[in-house]
Amino acid sequence: MKIKKFSEKPSDLKDRIGAKPIVCYPNTNIEEKNLSILHSAREHLVKKEDVIIPPRDAKTFEVKFGEFFRIESVEGPQVGDLNLFNFNNLEEKFYSGKTRALYGTHLSVGDKMFSSFPYLRSLATITWDTLDWYDYDKDGGSVHDVIGTRCDPYTSKLLNDKDYHYCCHSNLTRALVKEKNVQLDHAEKIVHDVLNVFMLTGFTNDTKQYFMKASPVRPGDYLEFFAETDLLGVLSACPGGDCGSEHSSDVAKCYPLKVSIWTVDHKYLNYIKPSAISNYNRNHGID
Numbered sequence: 001m002k003i004k005k006f007s008e009k010p011s012d013l014k015d016r017i018g019a020k021p022i023v024c025y026p027n028t029n030i031e032e033k034n035l036s037i038l039h040s041a042r043e044h045l046v047k048k049e050d051v052i053i054p055p056r057d058a059k060t061f062e063v064k065f066g067e068f069f070r071i072e073s074v075e076g077p078q079v080g081d082l083n084l085f086n087f088n089n090l091e092e093k094f095y096s097g098k099t100r101a102l103y104g105t106h107l108s109v110g111d112k113m114f115s116s117f118p119y120l121r122s123l124a125t126i127t128w129d130t131l132d133w134y135d136y137d138k139d140g141g142s143v144h145d146v147i148g149t150r151c152d153p154y155t156s157k158l159l160n161d162k163d164y165h166y167c168c169h170s171n172l173t174r175a176l177v178k179e180k181n182v183q184l185d186h187a188e189k190i191v192h193d194v195l196n197v198f199m200l201t202g203f204t205n206d207t208k209q210y211f212m213k214a215s216p217v218r219p220g221d222y223l224e225f226f227a228e229t230d231l232l233g234v235l236s237a238c239p240g241g242d243c244g245s246e247h248s249s250d251v252a253k254c255y256p257l258k259v260s261i262w263t264v265d266h267k268y269l270n271y272i273k274p275s276a277i278s279n280y281n282r283n284h285g286i287d
Contacts, residue, residue, distance in 0.1 A: 037269065067227050068227070069233065071222060078198065079198045080237055082196075083234040085232040090190050126223065141211070142201070143201075148194070153167045198221070214244025217242070
């Protein structure tokens with residue numbers, strides 16, 4: 001936090017501050033040009049499967065290229081932490097930092113979820129968001145963030161000197177171990193920073209610290225995605241419930257979440273192809 005100042009202000013202060021901000025990664029070349037096709041296709045969706053994620057727990061789910069999936073509030077206000085992997089290669093996983101650099105602190109319709117290096121391709125596109133009306137509030141808060149990491153037992157131990165086993169990091173790890181037979185050491189290394197679904201967050205105006213508020217999500221709200229390759233998803237129902245007070249707690253009221261998988265006849269996708277892995281030549285400058 002930039003609140004402790006020990007150095008003296010330079011004499012040419014006015015020449016050093018106030019420069020015009022420039023967007024680092026203009027995203028016009030990756031705008032979702034297929035959104036109208038996807039919106040037409042979603043009118044013909046057929047439900048394939050439901051997966052219920054219990055409170056303070058996580059479950060895995062599989063989505064094929066060309067399918068849609070929804071994360072839905074079903075009983076009460078509840079936020080979730082989402083991990084996404086290439087189903088055939090768990091080393092290729094959602095890269096929240098680069099996605100944030102491309103789209104901003106919070107995601108919504110038309111935004112893509114990019115994967116880690118050296119792949120850097122879109123794993124999924126957000127196609128519907130029943131909370132897009134929230135926009136940004138007076139504190140700069142909004143929903144579906146890619147600025148938080150995930151609640152984890154290591155930070156909890158650091159701050160409170162307590163062992164807590166139902167943080168989202170723990171839940172996501174357990175789901176991979178139990179449901180996909182991934183070894184614990186490997187699972188914990190590939191669990192990654194998340195899309196905080198339904199979570200209402202931002203940065204404080206003074207110290208720019210990460211804050212949360214009670215989520216506006218209610219039963220029936222959902223966030224919908226289109227799979228641009230075969231995916232393995234892992235979703236944790238956060239132990240903080242709506243995260244209106246704390247996010248690692250056995251006291252907060254928590255509810256289940258539902259993941260539903262939807263299919264559509266590929267004739268409605270108008271030849272949309274799976275996303276392509278980056279064609280950057282990694283040997284450039286080395287070979």
